[in-house]
Amino acid sequence: GQQLNQSPQSMFIQEGEDVSMNCTSSSIFNTWLWYKQDPGEGPVLLIALYKAGELTSNGRLTAQFGITRKDSFLNISASIPSDVGIYFCAGQGGSQGNLIFGKGTKLSVKP
Amino acid sequence: GAVVSQHPSRVICKSGTSVKIECRSLDFQATTMFWYRQFPKQSLMLMATSNEGSKATYEQGVEKDKFLINHASLTLSTLTVTSAHPEDSSFYICSATPGQGNYGYTFGSGTRLTVV
Numbered sequence: 001g002q003q004l005n006q007s008p009q010s011m012f013i014q015e016g017e018d019v020s021m022n023c024t025s026s027s028i029f030n031t032w033l034w035y036k037q038d039p040g041e042g043p044v045l046l047i048a049l050y051k052a053g054e055l056t057s058n059g060r061l062t063a064q065f066g067i068t069r070k071d072s073f074l075n076i077s078a079s080i081p082s083d084v085g086i087y088f089c090a091g092q093g094g095s096q097g098n099l100i101f102g103k104g105t106k107l108s109v110k111p
Numbered sequence: 112g113a114v115v116s117q118h119p120s121r122v123i124c125k126s127g128t129s130v131k132i133e134c135r136s137l138d139f140q141a142t143t144m145f146w147y148r149q150f151p152k153q154s155l156m157l158m159a160t161s162n163e164g165s166k167a168t169y170e171q172g173v174e175k176d177k178f179l180i181n182h183a184s185l186t187l188s189t190l191t192v193t194s195a196h197p198e199d200s201s202f203y204i205c206s207a208t209p210g211q212g213n214y215g216y217t218f219g220s221g222t223r224l225t226v227v
Binding site for chain 2: 033035040041042043044045088090092098099101102103104
């Protein structure tokens with residue numbers, strides 16, 4: 001079945017540093033989504049990407065949909081303590097298809 | 112923006128009893144809702160997809176008689192864990208989408224189920 005390889009698995013950074021994480025797949029996805037999940041909460045959508053090659057920003061977050069539709073990255077600039085959490089990439093194959101999730105990247109930010 | 116309300120947020124039940132979890136779309140009509148299960152430090156695992164007015168589609172390995180899903184209206188889907196066992200203890204999350212097309216998927220805040 002379809003799988004997403006998300007890396008890194010975890011990151012420990014200093015406040016103010018930039019962060020980059022990515023997801024790759026052997027399958028093509030029509031939509032890539034990036035979510036953040038805090039402990040005990042459901043995932044919250046950060047950025048949605050709908051077109052191959054699309055580069056989208058949301059504040060300090062920037063994400064790109066790979067031109068091959070098989071990968072995506074998420075960058076966080078000037079990290080702050082509230083950026084701590086688990087970030088998931090998710091791909092959707094069809095117009096009403098379910099999401100396939102990556103295994104997550106756990107981000108820790110040291111003040 | 113789209114809001115999905117999930118209730119309860121936490122529930123503790125005894126083995127052998129059944130527990131119902133509700134997922135409501137508050138400001139949009141959700142033709143499709145998804146139910147996920149998440150174990151500690153792991154990713155979300157899709158359990159089933161429910162479309163309003165029809166039977167849910169379960170993922171391989173998910174027992175449909177144990178995890179009953181009802182999507183009777185465009186704003187409400189329920190997941191009932193029947194005859195719960197301690198191994199059913201997990202974090203259950205629903206998500207909803209208005210329908211076909213490139214719509215963002217909105218997630219509920221999750222339900223922590225503990226079976227004792």
